[in-house]
Amino acid sequence: xxxxxxxxxxxxxxxxxxxxxxxxxxxxxxxxxxxxxxxxxxxxxxxxxxxxxxxxxxxxxxxxxxxxxxxxxxxxxxxxxxxxxxxxxxxxxxxxxxxxxxxxxxxxxxxxxxxxxxxxxxxxxxxxxxxxxxxxxxxxxxxxxxxxxxxxxxxxxxxxxxxxxxxxxxxx
Amino acid sequence: xxxxxxxxxxxxxxxxxxxxxxxxxxxxxxxxxxxxxxxxxxxxxxxxxxxxxxxxxxxxxxxxxxxxxxxxxxxxxxxxxxxxxxxxxxxxxxxxxxxxxxxxxxxxxxxxxxxxxxxxxxxxxxxxxxxxxxxxxxxxxxxxxxxxxxxxxxxxxxxxxxxxxxxxxxxxxxxxxxxxxxxxxxxxxxxxxxxxxxxxxxxxxxxxxxxxxxxxxxxxxxxxxxxxxxxxxxxxxxxxxxxxxxxxxxxxxxxxxxxxxxxxxxxxxxxxxxxxxxxxxxxxxxxxxxxxxxxxxxxxxxxxxxxxxxxxxxxxxxxxxxxxxxxxxxxxxxxxxxxxxxxxxxxxxxxxxxxxxxxxxxxxxxxxxxxxxxxxxxxxxxxxxxxx
Numbered sequence: 001x002x003x004x005x006x007x008x009x010x011x012x013x014x015x016x017x018x019x020x021x022x023x024x025x026x027x028x029x030x031x032x033x034x035x036x037x038x039x040x041x042x043x044x045x046x047x048x049x050x051x052x053x054x055x056x057x058x059x060x061x062x063x064x065x066x067x068x069x070x071x072x073x074x075x076x077x078x079x080x081x082x083x084x085x086x087x088x089x090x091x092x093x094x095x096x097x098x099x100x101x102x103x104x105x106x107x108x109x110x111x112x113x114x115x116x117x118x119x120x121x122x123x124x125x126x127x128x129x130x131x132x133x134x135x136x137x138x139x140x141x142x143x144x145x146x147x148x149x150x151x152x153x154x155x156x157x158x159x160x161x162x163x164x165x166x167x168x169x170x171x172x
Numbered sequence: 173x174x175x176x177x178x179x180x181x182x183x184x185x186x187x188x189x190x191x192x193x194x195x196x197x198x199x200x201x202x203x204x205x206x207x208x209x210x211x212x213x214x215x216x217x218x219x220x221x222x223x224x225x226x227x228x229x230x231x232x233x234x235x236x237x238x239x240x241x242x243x244x245x246x247x248x249x250x251x252x253x254x255x256x257x258x259x260x261x262x263x264x265x266x267x268x269x270x271x272x273x274x275x276x277x278x279x280x281x282x283x284x285x286x287x288x289x290x291x292x293x294x295x296x297x298x299x300x301x302x303x304x305x306x307x308x309x310x311x312x313x314x315x316x317x318x319x320x321x322x323x324x325x326x327x328x329x330x331x332x333x334x335x336x337x338x339x340x341x342x343x344x345x346x347x348x349x350x351x352x353x354x355x356x357x358x359x360x361x362x363x364x365x366x367x368x369x370x371x372x373x374x375x376x377x378x379x380x381x382x383x384x385x386x387x388x389x390x391x392x393x394x395x396x397x398x399x400x401x402x403x404x405x406x407x408x409x410x411x412x413x414x415x416x417x418x419x420x421x422x423x424x425x426x427x428x429x430x431x432x433x434x435x436x437x438x439x440x441x442x443x444x445x446x447x448x449x450x451x452x453x454x455x456x457x458x459x460x461x462x463x464x465x466x467x468x469x470x471x472x473x474x475x476x477x478x479x480x481x482x483x484x485x486x487x488x489x490x491x492x493x494x495x496x497x498x499x500x501x502x503x504x505x506x507x508x509x510x511x512x513x514x515x516x517x518x519x520x521x522x523x524x525x526x527x528x529x530x531x532x533x534x535x536x537x538x539x540x541x542x543x544x545x546x547x548x549x550x551x552x553x554x555x556x557x558x559x560x
Contacts, residue, residue: 016554034521038556056556060480
Protein backbone atom coordinates (compact mmCIF):
# COMPACT_ATOMS: atom_id res chain seq x y z
CA UNK A 1 0.00 0.00 0.00
CA UNK A 2 2.72 2.47 0.97
CA UNK A 3 6.12 2.86 -0.70
CA UNK A 4 9.41 2.34 1.16
CA UNK A 5 10.01 6.03 1.86
CA UNK A 6 6.59 6.40 3.48
CA UNK A 7 7.04 3.21 5.47
CA UNK A 8 10.48 4.31 6.64
CA UNK A 9 9.11 7.60 7.97
CA UNK A 10 6.14 5.78 9.49
CA UNK A 11 8.27 3.18 11.23
CA UNK A 12 11.06 5.57 12.20
CA UNK A 13 9.38 8.94 12.56
CA UNK A 14 11.74 11.87 12.96
CA UNK A 15 11.17 14.78 15.32
CA UNK A 16 8.33 13.28 17.36
CA UNK A 17 7.42 15.13 20.51
CA UNK A 18 6.56 18.43 22.14
CA UNK A 19 8.72 21.56 22.45
CA UNK A 20 8.32 23.11 25.86
CA UNK A 21 7.62 26.82 25.63
CA UNK A 22 7.40 26.82 21.82
CA UNK A 23 7.63 29.97 19.71
CA UNK A 24 4.82 28.78 17.45
CA UNK A 25 2.17 26.06 17.46
CA UNK A 26 -0.03 24.90 14.59
CA UNK A 27 -2.93 22.50 15.01
CA UNK A 28 -4.97 21.03 12.19
CA UNK A 29 -7.59 18.32 12.09
CA UNK A 30 -9.35 16.56 9.28
CA UNK A 31 -12.89 15.54 10.13
CA UNK A 32 -13.04 13.32 7.07
CA UNK A 33 -10.70 10.68 8.40
CA UNK A 34 -10.07 11.90 11.93
CA UNK A 35 -6.38 12.77 11.48
CA UNK A 36 -5.04 15.48 13.76
CA UNK A 37 -1.62 17.06 13.74
CA UNK A 38 0.21 19.54 15.94
CA UNK A 39 3.48 21.21 14.95
CA UNK A 40 5.73 22.95 17.49
CA UNK A 41 8.41 25.43 16.43
CA UNK A 42 11.47 26.99 18.02
CA UNK A 43 12.72 29.99 16.06
CA UNK A 44 16.21 31.46 15.91
CA UNK A 45 15.31 35.13 16.31
CA UNK A 46 18.44 36.50 14.70
CA UNK A 47 18.28 34.48 11.52
CA UNK A 48 14.48 34.02 11.49
CA UNK A 49 15.18 30.35 11.04
CA UNK A 50 13.50 27.19 12.39
CA UNK A 51 16.03 25.92 14.90
CA UNK A 52 13.84 23.08 16.17
CA UNK A 53 10.58 21.48 15.11
CA UNK A 54 8.56 18.65 16.59
CA UNK A 55 5.22 17.05 15.87
CA UNK A 56 2.40 15.09 17.45
CA UNK A 57 0.01 13.22 15.19
CA UNK A 58 -3.13 11.17 15.62
CA UNK A 59 -3.61 9.45 12.33
CA UNK A 60 -2.90 6.77 9.81
CA UNK A 61 0.50 5.65 8.54
CA UNK A 62 0.36 8.29 5.86
CA UNK A 63 -0.34 11.11 8.32
CA UNK A 64 2.58 10.08 10.52
CA UNK A 65 4.92 9.80 7.54
CA UNK A 66 3.82 13.24 6.29
CA UNK A 67 4.47 14.74 9.73
CA UNK A 68 7.91 13.20 9.89
CA UNK A 69 8.92 14.24 6.37
CA UNK A 70 7.55 17.73 6.80
CA UNK A 71 9.57 18.33 9.95
CA UNK A 72 12.72 17.10 8.21
CA UNK A 73 12.07 19.45 5.31
CA UNK A 74 11.35 22.46 7.52
CA UNK A 75 14.11 22.07 10.07
CA UNK A 76 16.86 24.65 9.57
CA UNK A 77 14.94 26.60 6.95
CA UNK A 78 14.25 30.31 7.25
CA UNK A 79 10.64 31.25 7.87
CA UNK A 80 10.33 32.55 4.32
CA UNK A 81 11.66 29.25 2.96
CA UNK A 82 9.39 27.24 5.26
CA UNK A 83 6.32 29.21 4.15
CA UNK A 84 7.01 28.02 0.61
CA UNK A 85 6.84 24.32 1.53
CA UNK A 86 3.61 23.08 -0.02
CA UNK A 87 1.53 20.00 0.63
CA UNK A 88 2.52 18.85 -2.82
CA UNK A 89 6.21 19.19 -1.92
CA UNK A 90 5.72 16.91 1.08
CA UNK A 91 3.88 14.29 -0.96
CA UNK A 92 6.61 14.41 -3.61
CA UNK A 93 9.36 14.08 -1.01
CA UNK A 94 7.62 10.94 0.18
CA UNK A 95 7.70 9.72 -3.43
CA UNK A 96 3.94 9.62 -3.57
CA UNK A 97 0.98 8.61 -1.45
CA UNK A 98 -2.00 6.44 -2.32
CA UNK A 99 -4.67 8.55 -3.97
CA UNK A 100 -7.13 8.22 -1.12
CA UNK A 101 -4.42 9.33 1.32
CA UNK A 102 -3.35 12.48 -0.48
CA UNK A 103 -5.48 14.57 1.83
CA UNK A 104 -3.17 13.51 4.68
CA UNK A 105 -0.36 15.47 3.04
CA UNK A 106 -2.62 18.51 3.19
CA UNK A 107 -2.40 18.46 6.95
CA UNK A 108 1.36 18.73 7.11
CA UNK A 109 2.20 21.98 5.37
CA UNK A 110 -0.97 23.61 6.70
CA UNK A 111 0.06 22.81 10.27
CA UNK A 112 3.52 24.23 9.61
CA UNK A 113 2.11 27.41 8.09
CA UNK A 114 -0.23 27.84 11.04
CA UNK A 115 2.65 27.40 13.45
CA UNK A 116 4.60 30.13 11.64
CA UNK A 117 1.48 32.34 11.67
CA UNK A 118 1.19 31.71 15.40
CA UNK A 119 4.80 32.86 15.83
CA UNK A 120 4.15 35.99 13.75
CA UNK A 121 0.98 36.72 15.73
CA UNK A 122 2.80 36.46 19.02
CA UNK A 123 5.44 38.84 17.77
CA UNK A 124 2.77 41.27 16.63
CA UNK A 125 0.82 40.87 19.87
CA UNK A 126 -2.22 39.42 18.09
CA UNK A 127 -4.32 36.90 20.03
CA UNK A 128 -6.60 34.81 17.83
CA UNK A 129 -9.51 32.80 19.20
CA UNK A 130 -8.89 29.07 19.42
CA UNK A 131 -11.35 28.34 16.61
CA UNK A 132 -9.24 30.39 14.25
CA UNK A 133 -6.06 28.66 15.34
CA UNK A 134 -7.46 25.17 14.75
CA UNK A 135 -8.00 24.76 11.09
CA UNK A 136 -10.70 22.36 10.03
CA UNK A 137 -9.97 20.74 6.71
CA UNK A 138 -12.52 19.90 4.11
CA UNK A 139 -11.94 18.55 0.63
CA UNK A 140 -9.61 20.55 -1.54
CA UNK A 141 -7.82 20.24 -4.81
CA UNK A 142 -6.31 16.86 -5.49
CA UNK A 143 -8.40 15.08 -2.89
CA UNK A 144 -10.82 12.29 -3.48
CA UNK A 145 -14.41 13.04 -4.39
CA UNK A 146 -17.42 11.77 -2.55
CA UNK A 147 -20.96 10.74 -3.46
CA UNK A 148 -23.37 11.97 -0.77
CA UNK A 149 -26.02 9.45 -1.82
CA UNK A 150 -23.87 6.33 -1.60
CA UNK A 151 -21.35 7.46 1.02
CA UNK A 152 -18.70 6.28 -1.42
CA UNK A 153 -15.30 7.74 -2.11
CA UNK A 154 -14.74 8.29 -5.81
CA UNK A 155 -11.37 7.94 -7.44
CA UNK A 156 -11.39 11.18 -9.31
CA UNK A 157 -13.47 14.17 -10.18
CA UNK A 158 -16.52 12.71 -11.81
CA UNK A 159 -19.74 14.10 -13.21
CA UNK A 160 -21.73 11.13 -11.93
CA UNK A 161 -21.38 8.39 -9.32
CA UNK A 162 -20.61 4.99 -10.78
CA UNK A 163 -22.34 3.30 -7.85
CA UNK A 164 -25.74 5.01 -8.03
CA UNK A 165 -25.41 6.68 -11.45
CA UNK A 166 -26.70 9.97 -10.06
CA UNK A 167 -25.32 13.25 -11.35
CA UNK A 168 -22.94 14.89 -8.92
CA UNK A 169 -22.84 18.59 -8.18
CA UNK A 170 -19.75 20.76 -8.24
CA UNK A 171 -19.38 20.53 -4.45
CA UNK A 172 -19.06 16.76 -4.29
CA UNK B 173 7.32 -15.10 6.33
CA UNK B 174 5.34 -16.73 9.10
CA UNK B 175 2.34 -14.48 9.58
CA UNK B 176 -0.07 -15.08 12.45
CA UNK B 177 -3.50 -14.64 10.90
CA UNK B 178 -5.79 -12.80 13.31
CA UNK B 179 -7.79 -11.38 10.41
CA UNK B 180 -9.98 -14.40 9.81
CA UNK B 181 -13.02 -12.22 9.21
CA UNK B 182 -11.40 -11.13 5.94
CA UNK B 183 -10.07 -14.47 4.85
CA UNK B 184 -9.87 -18.04 6.08
CA UNK B 185 -7.48 -20.63 4.70
CA UNK B 186 -8.92 -23.72 3.05
CA UNK B 187 -9.02 -26.77 5.27
CA UNK B 188 -6.81 -29.59 3.95
CA UNK B 189 -9.87 -31.79 3.32
CA UNK B 190 -11.52 -28.98 1.37
CA UNK B 191 -8.41 -28.34 -0.70
CA UNK B 192 -8.14 -32.06 -1.39
CA UNK B 193 -11.76 -32.28 -2.51
CA UNK B 194 -11.27 -29.34 -4.86
CA UNK B 195 -8.01 -30.70 -6.28
CA UNK B 196 -9.67 -34.08 -6.83
CA UNK B 197 -12.40 -32.28 -8.73
CA UNK B 198 -9.90 -30.30 -10.80
CA UNK B 199 -8.05 -33.52 -11.63
CA UNK B 200 -11.25 -35.34 -12.47
CA UNK B 201 -11.23 -35.48 -16.27
CA UNK B 202 -14.84 -36.64 -16.26
CA UNK B 203 -16.05 -33.48 -14.54
CA UNK B 204 -18.49 -31.73 -16.82
CA UNK B 205 -21.26 -29.18 -16.92
CA UNK B 206 -23.86 -30.42 -14.42
CA UNK B 207 -26.65 -29.27 -16.74
CA UNK B 208 -25.49 -31.59 -19.52
CA UNK B 209 -27.64 -34.65 -20.13
CA UNK B 210 -24.87 -37.16 -20.82
CA UNK B 211 -23.21 -39.44 -18.25
CA UNK B 212 -20.39 -37.03 -17.38
CA UNK B 213 -22.94 -34.26 -16.88
CA UNK B 214 -25.13 -36.47 -14.73
CA UNK B 215 -22.16 -37.49 -12.59
CA UNK B 216 -21.28 -33.82 -12.12
CA UNK B 217 -24.90 -33.06 -11.26
CA UNK B 218 -24.69 -35.72 -8.55
CA UNK B 219 -21.64 -34.01 -7.07
CA UNK B 220 -23.47 -30.71 -7.18
CA UNK B 221 -26.48 -32.28 -5.47
CA UNK B 222 -24.29 -33.74 -2.72
CA UNK B 223 -22.77 -30.33 -2.03
CA UNK B 224 -26.25 -28.79 -1.98
CA UNK B 225 -27.40 -31.41 0.51
CA UNK B 226 -24.41 -30.73 2.76
CA UNK B 227 -25.13 -27.01 2.72
CA UNK B 228 -28.86 -27.57 3.31
CA UNK B 229 -28.01 -29.76 6.29
CA UNK B 230 -25.75 -27.07 7.73
CA UNK B 231 -28.58 -24.51 7.85
CA UNK B 232 -31.41 -27.02 8.35
CA UNK B 233 -33.19 -26.25 5.09
CA UNK B 234 -36.22 -28.51 4.62
CA UNK B 235 -35.38 -29.11 0.98
CA UNK B 236 -31.95 -28.83 -0.69
CA UNK B 237 -33.68 -27.10 -3.62
CA UNK B 238 -34.14 -24.14 -1.29
CA UNK B 239 -30.35 -23.56 -1.52
CA UNK B 240 -29.24 -21.46 -4.49
CA UNK B 241 -25.51 -21.35 -5.12
CA UNK B 242 -24.02 -17.92 -5.78
CA UNK B 243 -20.64 -16.28 -6.17
CA UNK B 244 -20.53 -15.36 -2.46
CA UNK B 245 -22.15 -13.31 0.26
CA UNK B 246 -22.43 -10.08 -1.70
CA UNK B 247 -24.32 -11.66 -4.56
CA UNK B 248 -26.56 -13.54 -2.15
CA UNK B 249 -27.47 -10.36 -0.29
CA UNK B 250 -28.07 -8.41 -3.49
CA UNK B 251 -30.26 -11.22 -4.81
CA UNK B 252 -32.26 -11.40 -1.59
CA UNK B 253 -32.83 -7.69 -1.06
CA UNK B 254 -33.29 -6.49 -4.63
CA UNK B 255 -34.98 -9.66 -5.81
CA UNK B 256 -37.53 -9.69 -2.99
CA UNK B 257 -38.21 -5.95 -3.27
CA UNK B 258 -38.79 -6.02 -7.02
CA UNK B 259 -40.90 -9.17 -6.95
CA UNK B 260 -43.18 -7.81 -4.21
CA UNK B 261 -43.47 -4.24 -5.40
CA UNK B 262 -47.18 -4.50 -6.04
CA UNK B 263 -47.74 -5.34 -2.37
CA UNK B 264 -45.87 -2.34 -1.03
CA UNK B 265 -42.67 -0.33 -1.17
CA UNK B 266 -41.42 -0.25 2.42
CA UNK B 267 -38.34 -2.09 3.70
CA UNK B 268 -36.99 -2.26 7.24
CA UNK B 269 -33.29 -2.77 8.04
CA UNK B 270 -30.80 -1.64 10.68
CA UNK B 271 -28.15 1.03 10.33
CA UNK B 272 -25.31 -1.43 10.97
CA UNK B 273 -25.93 -3.71 8.01
CA UNK B 274 -23.11 -4.68 5.69
CA UNK B 275 -22.60 -2.39 2.72
CA UNK B 276 -24.01 -5.04 0.40
CA UNK B 277 -27.36 -4.50 2.15
CA UNK B 278 -27.01 -0.74 2.65
CA UNK B 279 -26.08 -0.04 -0.96
CA UNK B 280 -28.74 -2.39 -2.28
CA UNK B 281 -31.25 -0.41 -0.23
CA UNK B 282 -29.87 2.90 -1.46
CA UNK B 283 -30.33 1.74 -5.01
CA UNK B 284 -33.88 0.63 -4.26
CA UNK B 285 -34.53 3.99 -2.59
CA UNK B 286 -33.57 5.73 -5.79
CA UNK B 287 -36.24 3.64 -7.50
CA UNK B 288 -39.02 4.68 -5.15
CA UNK B 289 -38.75 2.26 -2.25
CA UNK B 290 -38.92 3.66 1.28
CA UNK B 291 -36.41 2.35 3.80
CA UNK B 292 -36.59 2.52 7.59
CA UNK B 293 -33.10 2.09 9.03
CA UNK B 294 -33.35 1.19 12.71
CA UNK B 295 -30.73 2.19 15.26
CA UNK B 296 -29.01 -0.26 17.55
CA UNK B 297 -28.41 0.30 21.25
CA UNK B 298 -24.99 0.87 22.84
CA UNK B 299 -24.40 -2.85 22.95
CA UNK B 300 -24.94 -3.08 19.19
CA UNK B 301 -28.33 -4.84 19.20
CA UNK B 302 -31.59 -3.81 17.63
CA UNK B 303 -34.75 -4.00 19.71
CA UNK B 304 -37.25 -6.45 18.14
CA UNK B 305 -40.06 -4.21 19.42
CA UNK B 306 -38.66 -1.39 17.27
CA UNK B 307 -38.86 -3.69 14.25
CA UNK B 308 -42.50 -4.47 15.07
CA UNK B 309 -43.28 -0.77 15.50
CA UNK B 310 -41.75 0.08 12.13
CA UNK B 311 -43.97 -2.29 10.17
CA UNK B 312 -46.66 -0.61 8.07
CA UNK B 313 -49.19 -1.97 5.62
CA UNK B 314 -46.63 -1.16 2.91
CA UNK B 315 -43.81 -3.20 4.45
CA UNK B 316 -42.67 -6.02 2.17
CA UNK B 317 -39.25 -6.93 3.55
CA UNK B 318 -37.28 -6.92 6.79
CA UNK B 319 -33.52 -7.42 6.46
CA UNK B 320 -31.40 -7.82 9.60
CA UNK B 321 -27.95 -9.33 9.80
CA UNK B 322 -27.31 -12.35 12.01
CA UNK B 323 -23.92 -11.18 13.25
CA UNK B 324 -22.10 -7.97 12.51
CA UNK B 325 -18.95 -8.35 10.44
CA UNK B 326 -17.09 -5.65 12.40
CA UNK B 327 -18.19 -6.20 15.98
CA UNK B 328 -19.31 -9.84 15.88
CA UNK B 329 -22.44 -8.91 17.82
CA UNK B 330 -25.35 -11.28 17.19
CA UNK B 331 -28.85 -9.87 16.75
CA UNK B 332 -32.06 -11.28 18.25
CA UNK B 333 -32.88 -12.86 14.91
CA UNK B 334 -35.37 -15.49 16.05
CA UNK B 335 -37.55 -12.82 17.67
CA UNK B 336 -37.36 -10.59 14.61
CA UNK B 337 -38.12 -13.56 12.37
CA UNK B 338 -41.19 -14.36 14.46
CA UNK B 339 -42.40 -10.77 14.18
CA UNK B 340 -41.94 -10.85 10.42
CA UNK B 341 -43.81 -14.15 10.17
CA UNK B 342 -46.64 -12.88 12.36
CA UNK B 343 -47.01 -9.80 10.16
CA UNK B 344 -46.66 -11.76 6.91
CA UNK B 345 -43.59 -9.76 5.90
CA UNK B 346 -40.65 -11.45 4.16
CA UNK B 347 -37.59 -11.76 6.37
CA UNK B 348 -34.04 -11.78 5.02
CA UNK B 349 -31.13 -12.55 7.32
CA UNK B 350 -27.58 -11.76 6.23
CA UNK B 351 -25.79 -14.60 7.99
CA UNK B 352 -22.53 -14.41 6.04
CA UNK B 353 -20.28 -14.28 9.10
CA UNK B 354 -22.35 -16.71 11.17
CA UNK B 355 -23.13 -19.73 8.99
CA UNK B 356 -20.63 -22.49 9.73
CA UNK B 357 -19.25 -20.63 12.74
CA UNK B 358 -22.24 -20.85 15.06
CA UNK B 359 -25.45 -22.87 14.64
CA UNK B 360 -27.78 -21.19 12.15
CA UNK B 361 -31.15 -22.86 11.68
CA UNK B 362 -33.44 -21.28 9.10
CA UNK B 363 -36.48 -22.93 10.72
CA UNK B 364 -35.74 -21.62 14.21
CA UNK B 365 -34.97 -18.16 12.83
CA UNK B 366 -38.11 -17.99 10.69
CA UNK B 367 -35.96 -16.80 7.82
CA UNK B 368 -37.50 -16.68 4.35
CA UNK B 369 -34.17 -15.66 2.85
CA UNK B 370 -30.75 -16.24 4.37
CA UNK B 371 -27.48 -15.34 2.71
CA UNK B 372 -24.16 -16.95 3.47
CA UNK B 373 -20.68 -17.54 2.07
CA UNK B 374 -18.27 -20.42 2.03
CA UNK B 375 -15.11 -18.74 3.33
CA UNK B 376 -16.16 -18.17 6.97
CA UNK B 377 -16.33 -21.94 7.40
CA UNK B 378 -13.04 -22.59 5.59
CA UNK B 379 -14.43 -23.14 2.12
CA UNK B 380 -13.25 -21.28 -0.97
CA UNK B 381 -13.92 -17.61 -1.64
CA UNK B 382 -16.13 -17.01 -4.67
CA UNK B 383 -18.67 -19.57 -3.49
CA UNK B 384 -21.74 -18.78 -1.44
CA UNK B 385 -25.42 -19.40 -1.25
CA UNK B 386 -28.85 -17.99 -0.68
CA UNK B 387 -31.53 -19.92 1.15
CA UNK B 388 -34.90 -19.19 -0.40
CA UNK B 389 -37.80 -20.73 1.50
CA UNK B 390 -40.15 -22.54 -0.84
CA UNK B 391 -42.94 -20.24 -1.95
CA UNK B 392 -40.99 -17.02 -1.47
CA UNK B 393 -41.63 -14.51 -4.22
CA UNK B 394 -38.25 -13.27 -5.48
CA UNK B 395 -36.84 -12.21 -8.83
CA UNK B 396 -33.55 -13.71 -9.97
CA UNK B 397 -30.61 -11.34 -10.03
CA UNK B 398 -29.18 -12.96 -13.15
CA UNK B 399 -31.29 -13.87 -16.15
CA UNK B 400 -30.22 -16.51 -18.63
CA UNK B 401 -30.37 -20.29 -18.35
CA UNK B 402 -32.44 -22.43 -16.02
CA UNK B 403 -29.68 -23.38 -13.61
CA UNK B 404 -30.29 -23.40 -9.86
CA UNK B 405 -33.96 -24.23 -10.32
CA UNK B 406 -34.52 -21.11 -12.38
CA UNK B 407 -33.34 -18.88 -9.58
CA UNK B 408 -29.79 -18.10 -10.68
CA UNK B 409 -28.72 -18.34 -14.31
CA UNK B 410 -25.20 -19.30 -15.29
CA UNK B 411 -23.19 -22.49 -15.21
CA UNK B 412 -22.38 -23.36 -11.63
CA UNK B 413 -18.90 -22.86 -10.17
CA UNK B 414 -18.68 -26.61 -9.63
CA UNK B 415 -15.13 -26.74 -8.22
CA UNK B 416 -15.90 -24.00 -5.71
CA UNK B 417 -19.24 -25.55 -4.81
CA UNK B 418 -17.63 -28.95 -4.22
CA UNK B 419 -15.19 -27.24 -1.86
CA UNK B 420 -18.05 -25.44 -0.16
CA UNK B 421 -19.99 -28.66 0.23
CA UNK B 422 -17.03 -30.36 1.87
CA UNK B 423 -16.47 -27.37 4.14
CA UNK B 424 -20.16 -27.40 5.11
CA UNK B 425 -20.01 -31.08 5.98
CA UNK B 426 -16.96 -30.50 8.19
CA UNK B 427 -18.48 -27.41 9.82
CA UNK B 428 -21.62 -29.32 10.76
CA UNK B 429 -19.63 -32.26 12.10
CA UNK B 430 -17.19 -30.16 14.16
CA UNK B 431 -19.33 -27.17 15.09
CA UNK B 432 -19.27 -27.64 18.84
CA UNK B 433 -15.57 -28.44 19.24
CA UNK B 434 -14.64 -25.52 16.98
CA UNK B 435 -16.93 -23.18 18.83
CA UNK B 436 -15.54 -24.26 22.20
CA UNK B 437 -11.97 -23.65 21.03
CA UNK B 438 -12.80 -20.24 19.56
CA UNK B 439 -14.73 -19.21 22.68
CA UNK B 440 -11.84 -20.30 24.88
CA UNK B 441 -9.51 -18.04 22.91
CA UNK B 442 -11.94 -15.16 23.23
CA UNK B 443 -12.18 -15.59 26.98
CA UNK B 444 -8.39 -15.63 27.20
CA UNK B 445 -8.02 -12.49 25.10
CA UNK B 446 -10.63 -10.51 27.05
CA UNK B 447 -9.13 -11.57 30.37
CA UNK B 448 -5.52 -10.85 29.38
CA UNK B 449 -6.09 -7.57 27.55
CA UNK B 450 -6.13 -5.27 30.63
CA UNK B 451 -2.68 -6.49 31.61
CA UNK B 452 -1.21 -5.21 28.35
CA UNK B 453 -3.28 -2.21 27.30
CA UNK B 454 -5.26 0.45 29.13
CA UNK B 455 -7.92 2.89 28.01
CA UNK B 456 -9.78 0.88 25.43
CA UNK B 457 -13.41 0.17 24.64
CA UNK B 458 -14.74 -3.28 23.78
CA UNK B 459 -17.30 -2.85 21.02
CA UNK B 460 -18.34 -6.50 20.89
CA UNK B 461 -21.41 -7.50 22.87
CA UNK B 462 -20.15 -9.71 25.73
CA UNK B 463 -23.25 -11.93 25.85
CA UNK B 464 -24.38 -12.12 22.24
CA UNK B 465 -21.48 -12.37 19.82
CA UNK B 466 -19.46 -14.63 17.59
CA UNK B 467 -16.82 -16.68 19.43
CA UNK B 468 -14.08 -15.75 16.95
CA UNK B 469 -13.99 -11.96 16.97
CA UNK B 470 -13.29 -9.05 19.27
CA UNK B 471 -13.59 -5.41 18.26
CA UNK B 472 -11.73 -2.91 20.43
CA UNK B 473 -11.18 0.83 20.19
CA UNK B 474 -7.80 1.89 21.48
CA UNK B 475 -8.16 5.43 22.66
CA UNK B 476 -5.99 8.30 21.36
CA UNK B 477 -4.50 6.35 18.44
CA UNK B 478 -5.60 5.41 14.96
CA UNK B 479 -6.36 1.86 13.88
CA UNK B 480 -4.48 1.77 10.60
CA UNK B 481 -1.25 2.77 12.32
CA UNK B 482 -1.72 -0.02 14.84
CA UNK B 483 -2.47 -2.48 12.05
CA UNK B 484 0.66 -1.45 10.10
CA UNK B 485 2.92 -1.75 13.13
CA UNK B 486 1.51 -5.17 13.98
CA UNK B 487 1.98 -6.18 10.37
CA UNK B 488 5.66 -5.33 10.69
CA UNK B 489 5.75 -7.99 13.42
CA UNK B 490 3.92 -10.47 11.17
CA UNK B 491 0.62 -10.16 12.99
CA UNK B 492 -2.33 -9.67 10.62
CA UNK B 493 -5.39 -7.88 12.03
CA UNK B 494 -7.87 -5.47 10.47
CA UNK B 495 -9.32 -2.11 11.31
CA UNK B 496 -12.83 -2.59 9.99
CA UNK B 497 -14.64 -4.48 7.29
CA UNK B 498 -12.21 -5.57 4.59
CA UNK B 499 -14.87 -4.43 2.15
CA UNK B 500 -14.50 -0.88 3.47
CA UNK B 501 -10.78 -0.45 4.02
CA UNK B 502 -10.51 1.78 0.94
CA UNK B 503 -12.77 4.23 2.70
CA UNK B 504 -11.32 6.85 5.01
CA UNK B 505 -14.49 7.31 6.96
CA UNK B 506 -15.00 5.95 10.42
CA UNK B 507 -17.04 2.78 10.54
CA UNK B 508 -20.77 3.44 10.27
CA UNK B 509 -21.24 0.51 12.63
CA UNK B 510 -19.14 1.99 15.42
CA UNK B 511 -20.59 5.46 15.01
CA UNK B 512 -24.00 3.82 15.35
CA UNK B 513 -22.92 2.42 18.71
CA UNK B 514 -22.35 6.00 19.84
CA UNK B 515 -18.56 6.08 19.66
CA UNK B 516 -16.81 9.40 19.06
CA UNK B 517 -15.15 9.88 15.73
CA UNK B 518 -11.64 9.48 17.15
CA UNK B 519 -12.55 6.37 19.14
CA UNK B 520 -14.17 4.85 16.07
CA UNK B 521 -10.96 5.55 14.11
CA UNK B 522 -8.95 3.71 16.75
CA UNK B 523 -10.60 0.41 16.08
CA UNK B 524 -8.95 -2.95 15.80
CA UNK B 525 -10.82 -6.06 14.66
CA UNK B 526 -9.14 -9.17 16.00
CA UNK B 527 -10.59 -12.30 14.40
CA UNK B 528 -9.03 -15.67 15.09
CA UNK B 529 -9.71 -19.07 13.58
CA UNK B 530 -9.60 -22.72 14.47
CA UNK B 531 -5.90 -22.80 13.57
CA UNK B 532 -4.98 -20.14 16.14
CA UNK B 533 -3.74 -20.79 19.66
CA UNK B 534 -3.31 -18.90 22.92
CA UNK B 535 0.34 -18.47 21.98
CA UNK B 536 -0.79 -16.46 18.95
CA UNK B 537 -2.91 -14.22 21.13
CA UNK B 538 -0.08 -13.89 23.64
CA UNK B 539 2.21 -12.71 20.83
CA UNK B 540 -0.44 -10.22 19.78
CA UNK B 541 -0.88 -8.87 23.29
CA UNK B 542 2.80 -8.40 24.03
CA UNK B 543 3.38 -6.74 20.66
CA UNK B 544 0.27 -4.61 20.92
CA UNK B 545 1.40 -3.24 24.25
CA UNK B 546 4.53 -1.72 22.69
CA UNK B 547 2.71 -0.51 19.60
CA UNK B 548 0.09 1.31 21.64
CA UNK B 549 2.78 2.98 23.77
CA UNK B 550 4.72 4.08 20.69
CA UNK B 551 1.70 5.56 18.96
CA UNK B 552 0.34 7.24 22.06
CA UNK B 553 3.73 8.85 22.62
CA UNK B 554 3.22 10.74 19.37
CA UNK B 555 -0.51 11.42 19.74
CA UNK B 556 -1.68 14.96 20.50
CA UNK B 557 -4.79 13.46 22.11
CA UNK B 558 -2.88 11.49 24.74
CA UNK B 559 -2.22 13.57 27.84
CA UNK B 560 -0.19 11.24 30.07
